[in-house]
Amino acid sequence: MKWFENSDFWELTYPFMFPETRIEKAEEDALSLLKLTGFEKGDILDLCCGPGRFAIPLARMGYSVTGVDATDYLLELAMCRASLENVEVEWVKEDMRRFRRSGSYDLILNMFTSFGYFQDHSDNMRVLENINGSLRQGGKFVIEIMGKETLASIFHPVTDCETEEGLLLIQRHRIEEGWNRIENDWLLIDKEIVLGRWKFSHWVYSATELKNMLRDTGFSNVEVYGDLEGAPYNSESGRLIAVSTAD
16 A cells, blocks of 8 residues: 555644644645636545645635545545535545546646656656646646745754654655655654554655646646745745646
8 A cells, every 4th residue: 555545644744734723824825826817616536635725715615526546545535525615526536647527627626736646757747647637628627735945945854843642753865866866754643652664755846846747747837936926936936836838
């Protein structure tokens, strides 16, 4: 089983990966995202939707939304939250390497560094090809990751922090393959009890690398930003946002 398919990982890290403050801020972020892309109407795909952080508020706004994820635990949370809020979203469990609905969407989102998980670079390119193929002509694609420039400026081999729940999270990081990938080793401790340990790695991309990948998979008008409000991207930006168009 790949690390991103491990429900145990998501269940134990969920409280600090998706705190309620982050969930609540999603509606504000969704509005910023719509403004950034100039999107007004159409069908939306939230690819790697997780617990429905963006899918649910967008559906609440009246959009037709599909949420796709490969993790049972996160999808179940998304479905429960949508049901409690009486919001209708089409939920689909599928691997992003396989999900493709030709010409079905006007806007596709891939948020919160939900890209670059696969060992082979060709698989990541296949994901972008699927996204391009799933968009209608002129449709927009928004991807949000931590850029290589930012990671390089804040990188520490070992970090630790206390979560809001009082747990100790120790993280070890190692750069691999000439700054193409990062390997992470997370240890989650409650007092003296080890709740979980996970080793996982993923690709890291600079703004230029990401723009070239998007262009190579058929996108045009690729623009990069430092946040969802459209700030310029630089090494001090918290996130790398790329907005591109399907021809």
